[in-house]
Amino acid sequence: MSHLVAPSLLSANFLNLEKDIEMLNRSEADWIHLDIMDGVFVPNISFGFPILNLLKKSAKKPLDVHLMIVQPEKFVSEIAATGAYMMNVHYEACTHLHRVVNEIKKHGMKAGVTLNPHTPVLLLEDIINDLDMVLLMSVNPGFGGQKFIENSVEKVEVLKELILRKNTQTLIQVDGGVNLDTGKRLVDAGADVLVAGNFVFAANDPIQTIHELKSL
Numbered sequence: 607m608s609h610l611v612a613p614s615l616l617s618a619n620f621l622n623l624e625k626d627i628e629m630l631n632r633s634e635a636d637w638i639h640l641d642i643m644d645g646v647f648v649p650n651i652s653f654g655f656p657i658l659n660l661l662k663k664s665a666k667k668p669l670d671v672h673l674m675i676v677q678p679e680k681f682v683s684e685i686a687a688t689g690a691y692m693m694n695v696h697y698e699a700c701t702h703l704h705r706v707v708n709e710i711k712k713h714g715m716k717a718g719v720t721l722n723p724h725t726p727v728l729l730l731e732d733i734i735n736d737l738d739m740v741l742l743m744s745v746n747p748g749f750g751g752q753k754f755i756e757n758s759v760e761k762v763e764v765l766k767e768l769i770l771r772k773n774t775q776t777l778i779q780v781d782g783g784v785n786l787d788t789g790k791r792l793v794d795a796g797a798d799v800l801v802a803g804n805f806v807f808a809a810n811d812p813i814q815t816i817h818e819l820k821s822l
Contacts, residue, residue, distance in 0.1 A: 610636035610799040617803035633816045637670040644675035648748035658688040679706045686713035694718030727765045745782030754783025766796030
């Protein structure tokens with residue numbers, strides 16, 4: 607499978623969001639990545655269900671919902687109701703991760719788990735076979751436009767080794783500081799899905815930029 611590209615709406619123009627959604631619909635983007643932040647788990651607040659429900663009507667790409675919040679298990683049914691394809695929760699935010707993953711799948715969504723930069727991949731050893739995707743944060747979560755953490759490339763390699771050893775089809779997604787250089791190195795290391803925010807939406811030609819990310 608060739609790698610996927612999931613532009614992060616966090617970097618879109620919220621004064622003209624419909625225009626950016628229409629651009630993504632026309633582009634080669636595979637998913638739309640949505641970062642929901644609560645100001646508690648991460649030091650920022652983004653957007654919530656009103657935006658997700660609007661996207662349900664206008665977005666033609668699958669919604670990849672990344673919950674950077676405490677107690678994400680409280681919102682599984684609400685996320686499912688928005689038509690989300692993927693619900694992604696943080697390992698660090700879930701005391702009973704296996705239960706949360708099962709609940710996500712029970713509601714008809716794919717289940718993803720995110721690891722912060724400091725969280726070791728091997729902590730997923732006992733649950734990797736239950737996951738549709740693992741998101742590795744290559745910056746500290748909460749804000750767009752941060753510098754790429756170089757150790758993330760090696761972390762992708764370690765995760766890929768775990769996935770192959772466990773003989774599972776789990777996807778590897780990476781978010782943070784993704785551009786043509788870091789994106790190429792991540793794909794070469796085994797990444798399946800690249801999330802890009804500022805690099806796409808601040809570009810002179812976002813559709814061409816998405817094409818270039820797809821072509822790595």
